[in-house]
Amino acid sequence: MKFLIRDRTGQFTDAFDTVFADAGLRVLKSPPQAPKANAHCERMIGTLRRELLDRTLILNEQHLRRTLTQYLEHYHRARPHRGLGQLSPSQAETGPPPPVDLASHRIHHRTILGGLINEYQIAN
Incomplete structure (x- = not known):
């Protein structure tokens, strides 16, 4: 570990930070007067735990980095997000795709992370 991210609550004293600094960790505090910063971080960590970890x-560590990289590619490119109207972040930038009659197309199945996640798209 290289750093510790923490919020600015009063329960974390200077002595708390000193213990981690002495262990070679850099202590990073959440932005001042930004209560949602911690909530966004916790939401992402929860998503990573439920869907992946x-x-x-x-x-x-190498396996963790490779796994997180593959998951984040899926997360931004193909995973639907409720806050974006069931679009992925990449689709939200370009707009929703046009409706397709799936009965007249073949579907291509792609496994990610050894079958933990499945993606489907129209085969060419």
Whole structure:
């Protein structure tokens, strides 16, 4: 570990920060007067745990980095988000795709992270 991110509540004293600084960690505080900053971080950590980390045995740091990279690519490119009207962030930038009659198309199935996540698209 290289750093510790914490909020600015009074329960964290200077002595708390000193313990981690002495261990070689840099203590980063959440922005002042930004109560939602911690909430956004906790929401993302919860999503990562529910959808990925609770279902995967991580072997080492390299495996964790590779797994997180693949998941984040899926998260931004294909995963629907409620806050974006069930669009992925990449679709939200370009607008929703036009409706398609799936009965007249073949569907291509792609597994991600060894089958933990499945993506589907129209085959060319």
